[in-house]
Amino acid sequence: PTSTTNLYASYAKGLSDGGEAPWFANNALKVLSPKNSEQYEVGVKQQIRNFLVTAAIFDLKQDNQYSKVNADRTFDFVEQGEQHNQGIELGLTGALTDTLDVSSGVTYTRSRLVDIDTDNYKGHQTQNVPKVRATAQLSYKVPSVEGLRLLSGMQYSSSKYANKEGTAKVGGYSVFNIGAAYKTNFAGHDTTFRFNIDNLFNKKYWRD
Template structure:
């Protein structure tokens, strides 16, 4: 059972809405808001093992029960324009442009049945079915209205693993997903649940008993995906359909005693395939076609310095779509991380350095007026003891 509560308050937030043709005068909005999220989750799985003749089964039955309550109260006002190159701060807000006071209560129930079947030592099959149902009640206290919606869906999952020889595993899977969409639309309309379909095939190879590599090809289609409303800050919209197709390659394990490596490369072509407002073929917001990482550590194995280790990593993220209209790109970046750690019995101490060379880069963007810097040079120390 898990309970989570988040209180999110903002007072006097000025957000840019449009840059005038002089490229220096920024129009702004002023927002006061008070949001609270309460999330209750109960998850229970029961696993049993049995055989039918020579075929082995691992049967799983699961129940997920959840309640999410989302309360939002906000007042939006027009904000005083500001000159980016000669800013005058502290200007009072203007007239009220919109107000809201809503409560969304979502009850969810998921029932899962899964059977992992061992047909032979080198052949396994996974069969799974999940049934989800939800009820969502939306109350608008200002309009004194109450609306409700409900839905249900069956989501299958099928997977297979075949080993032609012990070091090689070939696999394929198909699955569907269903998730109620939580948020608020500017026009007060309810969001449709998000649906997804995934196909994946791949191969895992054990290069030796300590080093393995995985290659995967995937195709994922999602409909009714939530994204930020570009015209109304603080609200969301649903895109019609998005499709991601790509390749993932990784290698992980121990090269030599004490020397570990994890390297990965991902190619992801994520596009809008259906929509009423976003052009079909546009890249999905904040997605990049290319991403790669390399992380390696070495730990001294013997002597007085046994347990002392060092780590070094490179992380690359390619160009990303800066907005849903694909009018600009967020540039690629390469950062370097490092670590020094010491392990002895149950004791561990570590010093982790992120963005070692203090590279200036942009981590994400929602539109031309909302672009976020990545974290600068950061040092974090940790000490732990296991017993």
């Protein structure tokens, strides 16, 4: 590492709520045990003038819970195998001008289900996990009004599979947001008032 470069590595284990069996499963409404996850990440952070550039690679494994197809075409909601995500993240934050800041990032993810019995759920991108996600935000400091910033943002998600078999795909989408933030002293306390409009153009999309 140097004064403008930092390398890092991290390891984390997590626990999240187990899923509930859907109504059509033989064990309908049963709640499975909590899901374990394990993640490794290594990356670099580089300061270049007014900008912080980041890059990281990650490897995430999480217990997989899904509706397993039985020989008689019924389903059991079970925990079996893992969802394995691997990818890279890139980021850029900093000041474009004295009054305009930017924050942006893009993530590429390869996701697979492994060690499960249902073969047609394997060998392709996991359901509802887009390969590419990207975000960008701009913050403009209004020179004539102290404490006032105008905000804008965009979120992008690429196409993804809508079913576990990987036979149905939904298109990608972009969502735009705008807002404002006003920082002032209110009743003797530092206070920030915020106003936001999410999904400015009322885009209809399939959530990740």
